[in-house]
Amino acid sequence: MNDRAWLCHPWLLGLVGLLLVLASWSGLTAIGLVDPLFLPSPAAVVAAGQSQIEQGLLWRDLAASGGRVLAGFGLSALVALPLGIAMGSNLVICRLLEPLIGLIRYMPAPAFIPLLIIYFGLGELPKILLIFIGTLFFNTLMVMDSVKFVPSELIETALTLGGRRSQLLVRVIAPCIAPQVIDAFRINMAAAWNLVIVAELVAATEGLGKRISLAQRFLRTDEIFLGLLVIGCVGLLIDLSFRQVMRRTCSWAN
Amino acid sequence: MTSLVQVQEIEKNFPLSGGGNYLALQGIDLQIQKGEFISLIGHSGCGKSTLLNMIAGLDLPTAGTVLLDGETVKRPGPDKMVVFQNYSLLPWLTVRQNISLAVDEVMPAMSRQEREAVIDEHIAMVGLSHAVDKLPLQLSGGMRQRVAIARALAIKPKLLLLDEPFGALDALTRGNLQEKLMQICNEHQLTAVMVTHDVDEAVLLSDRIVMLTNGPGSKIGDILTVDIPRPRKRLEVVHHPSYYSLRSEIIYFLNRQKRVKQWQAKPHKTLARHGLEKVNLDLGFIPLAACAPLAVAEAKGFFSKHGLDEVQLVRETSWRGVTDGLVDTTLDAALMPSGMPTWMTAGGHGGPPLPIVTALTLSRNGNGITLATRIGQQGVSTVAEYRDYLLKTNRESHQLGIVHPASMHNLLLRYWLASNGIDPDHDVHLQTLPPAQMLADLKDGSIDGYCVGEPWNWRAEQEGHGFPIVGDLDIWSGHPGKVLGVREDWALSYPNTHIALTKALLEACRYCADPAHWSELSELLSDRRYLGMKQELIRFGNAGDGNSQESSPHSLFFGPAVNRPSRSEHLWILTQLARWSEIPFPRNYVEILERICAVSVYSTAARELGLDDVSYQRGGIELFDGVAFNADDPISYLNQLSIHKDFCVAEIPLKPARVMMT
Numbered sequence: 001m002n003d004r005a006w007l008c009h010p011w012l013l014g015l016v017g018l019l020l021v022l023a024s025w026s027g028l029t030a031i032g033l034v035d036p037l038f039l040p041s042p043a044a045v046v047a048a049g050q051s052q053i054e055q056g057l058l059w060r061d062l063a064a065s066g067g068r069v070l071a072g073f074g075l076s077a078l079v080a081l082p083l084g085i086a087m088g089s090n091l092v093i094c095r096l097l098e099p100l101i102g103l104i105r106y107m108p109a110p111a112f113i114p115l116l117i118i119y120f121g122l123g124e125l126p127k128i129l130l131i132f133i134g135t136l137f138f139n140t141l142m143v144m145d146s147v148k149f150v151p152s153e154l155i156e157t158a159l160t161l162g163g164r165r166s167q168l169l170v171r172v173i174a175p176c177i178a179p180q181v182i183d184a185f186r187i188n189m190a191a192a193w194n195l196v197i198v199a200e201l202v203a204a205t206e207g208l209g210k211r212i213s214l215a216q217r218f219l220r221t222d223e224i225f226l227g228l229l230v231i232g233c234v235g236l237l238i239d240l241s242f243r244q245v246m247r248r249t250c251s252w253a254n
Numbered sequence: 255m256t257s258l259v260q261v262q263e264i265e266k267n268f269p270l271s272g273g274g275n276y277l278a279l280q281g282i283d284l285q286i287q288k289g290e291f292i293s294l295i296g297h298s299g300c301g302k303s304t305l306l307n308m309i310a311g312l313d314l315p316t317a318g319t320v321l322l323d324g325e326t327v328k329r330p331g332p333d334k335m336v337v338f339q340n341y342s343l344l345p346w347l348t349v350r351q352n353i354s355l356a357v358d359e360v361m362p363a364m365s366r367q368e369r370e371a372v373i374d375e376h377i378a379m380v381g382l383s384h385a386v387d388k389l390p391l392q393l394s395g396g397m398r399q400r401v402a403i404a405r406a407l408a409i410k411p412k413l414l415l416l417d418e419p420f421g422a423l424d425a426l427t428r429g430n431l432q433e434k435l436m437q438i439c440n441e442h443q444l445t446a447v448m449v450t451h452d453v454d455e456a457v458l459l460s461d462r463i464v465m466l467t468n469g470p471g472s473k474i475g476d477i478l479t480v481d482i483p484r485p486r487k488r489l490e491v492v493h494h495p496s497y498y499s500l501r502s503e504i505i506y507f508l509n510r511q512k513r514v515k516q517w518q519a520k521p522h523k524t525l526a527r528h529g530l531e532k533v534n535l536d537l538g539f540i541p542l543a544a545c546a547p548l549a550v551a552e553a554k555g556f557f558s559k560h561g562l563d564e565v566q567l568v569r570e571t572s573w574r575g576v577t578d579g580l581v582d583t584t585l586d587a588a589l590m591p592s593g594m595p596t597w598m599t600a601g602g603h604g605g606p607p608l609p610i611v612t613a614l615t616l617s618r619n620g621n622g623i624t625l626a627t628r629i630g631q632q633g634v635s636t637v638a639e640y641r642d643y644l645l646k647t648n649r650e651s652h653q654l655g656i657v658h659p660a661s662m663h664n665l666l667l668r669y670w671l672a673s674n675g676i677d678p679d680h681d682v683h684l685q686t687l688p689p690a691q692m693l694a695d696l697k698d699g700s701i702d703g704y705c706v707g708e709p710w711n712w713r714a715e716q717e718g719h720g721f722p723i724v725g726d727l728d729i730w731s732g733h734p735g736k737v738l739g740v741r742e743d744w745a746l747s748y749p750n751t752h753i754a755l756t757k758a759l760l761e762a763c764r765y766c767a768d769p770a771h772w773s774e775l776s777e778l779l780s781d782r783r784y785l786g787m788k789q790e791l792i793r794f795g796n797a798g799d800g801n802s803q804e805s806s807p808h809s810l811f812f813g814p815a816v817n818r819p820s821r822s823e824h825l826w827i828l829t830q831l832a833r834w835s836e837i838p839f840p841r842n843y844v845e846i847l848e849r850i851c852a853v854s855v856y857s858t859a860a861r862e863l864g865l866d867d868v869s870y871q872r873g874g875i876e877l878f879d880g881v882a883f884n885a886d887d888p889i890s891y892l893n894q895l896s897i898h899k900d901f902c903v904a905e906i907p908l909k910p911a912r913v914m915m916t
Contacts, residue, residue, distance in 0.1 A: 161409070162331055
């Protein structure tokens with residue numbers, strides 16, 4: 001058992017997997033088996049990164065994409081939270097909205113792009129709205145579910161203790177659904193990050209997606225690789241920070 | 255004194271999603287006094303939690319009202335705090351925060367320090383001072399429930415409501431918490447209502463146990479008062495004389511509910527065939543060697559031979575099940591103790607008099623009186639020695655088991671005791687127990703002995719738990735044992751079926767009487783459909799290994815003057831039932847005997863079986879003490895008997911005989 005103990009570290013195997021891919025990538029490009037136009041070497045990607053950092057492009061792209069995600073997703077969360085709670089706790093509202101949301105939820109958000117461009121042009125607004133539309137309904141339904149799963153005894157106990165509706169919301173429902181809501185936001189954040197790239201591929205002046213689409217036009221695969229890696233890393237960071245928030249605020253749920 | 259809680263004519267209807275309604279409860283009336291502990295018990299789905307929720311105000315009745323302290327309950331509130339099975343603690347708050355949330359909310363008028371004191375006091379009360387700063391998830395189930403109880407008590411509710419509070423806990427924790435709750439309830443004079451499905455828990459904790467019938471439309475089936483003094487201790491409670499009878503009362507009730515439910519679930523149309531009015535019969539019996547004729551008639555096809563194609567034998571655990579089955583007509587006919595027809599006809603079962611007809615005596619003898627081995631070890635081997643033993647130990651209570659007040663066991667045991675100078679109502683206490691429980695009670699010492707049918711005497715002797723002090727042959731050889739009983743209205747509705755049933759069972763009796771069949775009978779009865787015990791323990795002969803053909807027959811199933819219902823025997827039974835105040839002696843006893851003894855049904859059956867030559871003549875009735883029974887003057891006979899209760903003579907109002915209402 002002892003000589004296998006090192007296997008037990010939670011991150012170690014993940015790191016090994018990463019290194020394995022990196023090594024075979026380097027190996028493949030080093031022996032020149034593949035045309036560097038199709039598969040740039042890691043070094044080329046790092047160089048592309050350095051040059052973008054020097055030009056300040058990377059930061060500008062990151063800020064642009066991140067800002068859109070933040071605005072779109074923030075707006076979506078802001079609407080979804082009260083809407084979801086209302087639907088979860090009130091049967092009338094739930095029955096009124098659930099079929100509607102169920103319908104819209106199945107319309108792929110990118111399919112709204114043409115409409116958004118016609119309505120709002122090519123500025124920032126349609127991109128933010130795309131993210132908003134793409135995440136609002138998932139967020140709402142997941143918040144609603146978490147409210148529905150608040151144990152009825154908790155509500156009944158609170159009512160028995162003389163709690164009024166507003167107290168119930170603040171002191172029982174809100175803390176009780178917090179872990180599920182954070183988790184829902186963490187999962188739907190991935191969708192938001194996807195959508196911002198899609199929006200930028202279509203029309204933008206800056207952003208990580210825009211950079212990739214430009215690189216394609218000049219056959220700069222190293223820049224494409226760079227873009228992909230950056231998007232992945234940022235997503236991972238967001239995910240980890242959500243987990244951290246969860247761990248900090250809702251330790252009782254673990 | 256007015257009640258703290260008054261539940262008045264509550265009805266609860268739930269709308270079903272597919273339209274229509276489900277009537278969960280109806281006609282619930284319950285008064286709860288201050289300081290009382292009430293349990294609600296019933297099968298799942300009987301609406302006991304719904305009733306609790308309505309008392310709590312979490313749910314409103316569709317009709318009727320619940321009053322708490324004279325005020326209608328309309329919404330939940332801290333005066334009627336609920337403790338749920340799943341604890342319902344806020345998982346993000348510590349033990350202390352959970353309780354303080356409730357206290358702060360409910361008692362805002364108190365100062366900070368006072369509230370702190372209340373919180374500390376109640377945490378200490380449930381013994382959790384060491385865990386005040388833990389989150390619920392860090393606690394075991396039992397500890398969490400203690401927090402929930404502490405929280406409920408901290409806000410000083412008028413009424414504590416518990417919804418299966420210990421249902422999710424392991425047995426040991428449950429036991430500890432029950433004791434804790436009992437102690438707290440005693441110290442603080444709490445009024446509580448608890449929903450439970452645990453019979454022992456209900457008996458241990460409650461002052462009264464409310465038993466609910468099955469839904470839809472559940473009602474209160476019965477309310478038991480638990481007369482075990484407080485403070486109670488689990489280990490002492492089980493030795494209280496009421497404990498087992500309460501327990502078996504509840505279990506009986508629950509089983510009965512289950513049986514009724516099963517009966518309702520299957521179709522019961524009257525099937526007429528072969529010139530018989532009804533061929534689908536449910537016959538009740540309880541597991542005793544005397545049920546042999548029923549088992550044989552089923553196994554050997556005597557029922558179908560006489561056209562009764564669809565006879566179901568229904569095994570009850572106690573005679574009470576047979577009584578109730580006949581009262582609510584879930585049984586068509588039943589094996590019953592020979593005293594039961596007169597007893598039920600005279601209203602001994604508590605309801606209005608229900609005329610019961612018997613056309614066949616199925617067995618004679620087959621009983622015995624067994625005393626516990628531990629009494630034998632005190633040097634008791636005769637009745638005189640037992641009397642001395644009772645005198646010596648008269649401070650202890652002495653229980654003797656009987657199976658039913660109307661059984662020959664009760665009557666023979668009492669007769670035997672009384673004739674030997676032991677008053678069966680003062681010197682000992684007779685307790686009604688199901689036969690199958692007798693041995694267990696004898697083993698654990700809660701009864702001195704019992705009078706019961708085989709195989710329970712033989713089995714106690716074989717297993718070394720008891721010894722026979724006297725056999726029934728030495729009290730009254732040839733006494734009637736079990737009879738076939740049906741309702742009078744049933745007999746009138748299905749006369750040909752009645753004759754066919756009598757024929758089938760008479761033929762079965764003849765089969766059982768043949769010693770050559772005894773081994774086969776033992777094997778048959780050992781099946782779990784009937785007695786479900788080792789066949790060596792079931793014997794029909796008296797001596798030797800019990801089943802050899804040479805041994806003298808103990809139980810009589812067939813023979814001259816064995817099976818024909820005898821009016822004078824039933825009259826003797828009436829005198830004995832009156833002697834011990836089970837029923838008044840009926841002034842119209844001649845009418846009652848006429849209606850009970852269906853001699854003509856027996857005669858027709860016997861004639862059709864070609865048994866014309868069977869002699870009907872029995873000698874006069876005279877038991878071991880030589881007092882002759884004069885059937886012409888039963889009252890003088892009664893007065894002549896040395897020990898008896900103050901009996902009365904009264905007219906039993908019987909309705910005119912008529913066919914069954916359908």
